[in-house]
Structure formats: C-alpha cells, structure tokens
Amino acid sequence: MNTRNKLQAVLFDVDGTLADTEQDGHRLAFNAAFQEFGLNWNWDIDLYGKLLQITGGKERILHYIENYVPALLDRNDLKEWIIGLHKAKTMYFESLMETGRIPLRPGVARLIQELRQEKVKLAIATTTTMENVIALLKSTLGEESIDWFDVIGAGDIVPKKKPAPDIYHWVLNQLKLTPQQCIAIEDSENGLRSALAANLTTLITVSSYTRSQDFNGAVAVLSDLGESFKPFTKIDGMTFNNQWVDYQMLNKMASITS
Ligand code: XBP
Numbered sequence: 001m002n003t004r005n006k007l008q009a010v011l012f013d014v015d016g017t018l019a020d021t022e023q024d025g026h027r028l029a030f031n032a033a034f035q036e037f038g039l040n041w042n043w044d045i046d047l048y049g050k051l052l053q054i055t056g057g058k059e060r061i062l063h064y065i066e067n068y069v070p071a072l073l074d075r076n077d078l079k080e081w082i083i084g085l086h087k088a089k090t091m092y093f094e095s096l097m098e099t100g101r102i103p104l105r106p107g108v109a110r111l112i113q114e115l116r117q118e119k120v121k122l123a124i125a126t127t128t129t130m131e132n133v134i135a136l137l138k139s140t141l142g143e144e145s146i147d148w149f150d151v152i153g154a155g156d157i158v159p160k161k162k163p164a165p166d167i168y169h170w171v172l173n174q175l176k177l178t179p180q181q182c183i184a185i186e187d188s189e190n191g192l193r194s195a196l197a198a199n200l201t202t203l204i205t206v207s208s209y210t211r212s213q214d215f216n217g218a219v220a221v222l223s224d225l226g227e228s229f230k231p232f233t234k235i236d237g238m239t240f241n242n243q244w245v246d247y248q249m250l251n252k253m254a255s256i257t258s
C-alpha cells in the first residue's frame with residue numbers, strides 16, 4: 001500500500017447519507033411551511049422524488065413555482081418571499097429533528113467513531129442549510145459531535161450547489177488536503193457528480209429516493225455502510241473483502257484509486 005496516499009479525511013454528504021432525511025424530514029418541513037404561508041401546495045412522496053433533482057431548498061421552491069404555479073413569478077418580491085418561506089421550512093425541520101424521529105443510517109455512528117480513533121479527519125459537504133446539519137448531529141450523536149468535524153461545508157457557503165463541485169472544492173481547501181487523500185461518501189447522482197468533478201474517490205450508499213439513479217464512476221455502490229451484525233449488500237463497483245465499511249476498507253479504496 002502506498003502510505004503517501006493514506007486516507008486523511010472522509011467527506012460525508014448529509015441528506016440521504018448520514019440519515020434518510022428527505023421523505024419524512026425535509027418533505028414534511030416544506031409542507032408545514034407551505035401551510036403556514038397559506039399555500040395549498042402539497043409535495044407528496046412521488047412529486048418530492050421528482051423535485052429532488054433540484055438540489056437546495058430555495059432552488060427547489062423556485063423550480064416548483066416555475067413549473068407548477070408560474071403566476072407567482074410576477075411577484076416583485078419573489079426572491080425575498082422564497083427566503084422567508086424557506087426560513088420557516090428550516091425551523092420546521094429543526095423541530096422535527098428535535099423529536100429524534102430520524103435516526104442515523106446503519107453503520108454511520110460506528111464508522112464516525114472508528115475514524116475518530118484512527119485520527120482520520122471528518123468533514124461534511126452538503127447542500128442543506130447549516131442549521132439542519134447542526135440539528136441532525138445534535139439529535140443523533142449529541143451536541144459535542146459538531147466539534148468532531150474539522151470542516152462543515154453547507155448550504156449557501158458556495159454559490160453553486162451540487163452537482164457543481166464547488167462545495168467539495170471549498171471543503172478540501174479548508175482541510176488543506178488533496179482529493180487523493182480523501183474519500184467522499186454520497187447517496188445521490190447529483191452528489192456523486194459533484195464529488196467526482198472535484199476528483200474525489202466516491203463511495204455510494206443508496207437511499208430511498210436514489211437507489212435507481214446512475215452511479216457510474218463510483219468506487220462502489222452499497223446498500224448502506226453495514227454493521228457486523230447486518231452486512232451491507234454490494235450493488236455495483238469494486239469488490240472489497242468487507243461486510244461493513246470500516247477504516248481499513250476506506251483506506252484501501254483511497255490507495256487503490258489514487
Ligand atoms: C440535499 C438537498 C437539500 C435538502 C434541503 O442534497 O438537496 O436541498 O433537500 O435542504 P445533498 P435545504 O444530500 O446532495 O446535499 O432546504 O436546507 O436547502
């Protein structure tokens with residue numbers, strides 16, 4: 001193994017990767033905000049799946065308006081109005097997270113602890129709003145877990161959201177690491193395109209909305225990170241002699257692909 005390329009950091013996506021937050025988290029928060037604003041919009045499970053092609057909540061609302069309620073485009077305060085609506089959505093999402101109803105996905109907590117023990121840096125590269133990341137980490141791993149991450153890149157910190165590579169470039173820059181020293185873990189095609197465009201070896205753990213997407217270019221596509229008592233299922237990509245994703249497997253991935 002080329003020790004020069006030893007794994008230095010793991011860059012985690014949030015929505016769909018750390019936790020399955022979309023269907024019963026973000027979607028419900030959007031609908032609650034719509035209700036608060038007196039809108040008769042309802043993003044059902046199917047429609048929300050289609051809208052997920054557009055990353056970012058504010059961008060998703062604008063896309064919905066353009067395609068489903070174009071009369072609203074005449075509002076001259078549209079941008080501010082969307083910002084207000086999205087702020088309400090973020091508050092609903094935070095309250096939902098406080099209930100603790102959305103758990104981390106299999107293997108996530110275990111892998112995070114293992115990487116900390118191995119002194120591998122942890123980072124987050126996500127499209128979602130920072131408040132959402134904090135709320136999810138607090139409710140699942142506890143308040144102190146926020147400090148376990150060396151860098152958290154979230155939301156509007158970069159102008160172009162995934163599939164643009166900007167958020168990964170930003171995080172790598174903050175970490176002062178090269179892509180060859182890192183692994184990205186993603187759940188969606190948009191996330192994969194973003195990470196690959198930043199030259200990152202990318203592992204996919206599919207989530208409920210993303211399992212039939214195109215993951216060409218991923219080092220491996222797995223059902224989840226797996227646990228010793230509940231191994232992952234390999235869907236595509238390279239085979240590693242592991243049944244759950246651990247430090248050693250990620251290190252192998254980083255050295256093989258760099
Ligand atoms: C996640 C997203 C986010 C969330 C909502 O994509 O697209 O927009 O759905 O978050 P990824 P906000 O997992 O690829 O980062 O409403 O806070 O934008």
Ligand code: MG
Nearest residue numbers: 013015016187
């Ligand atoms: Mg995701």
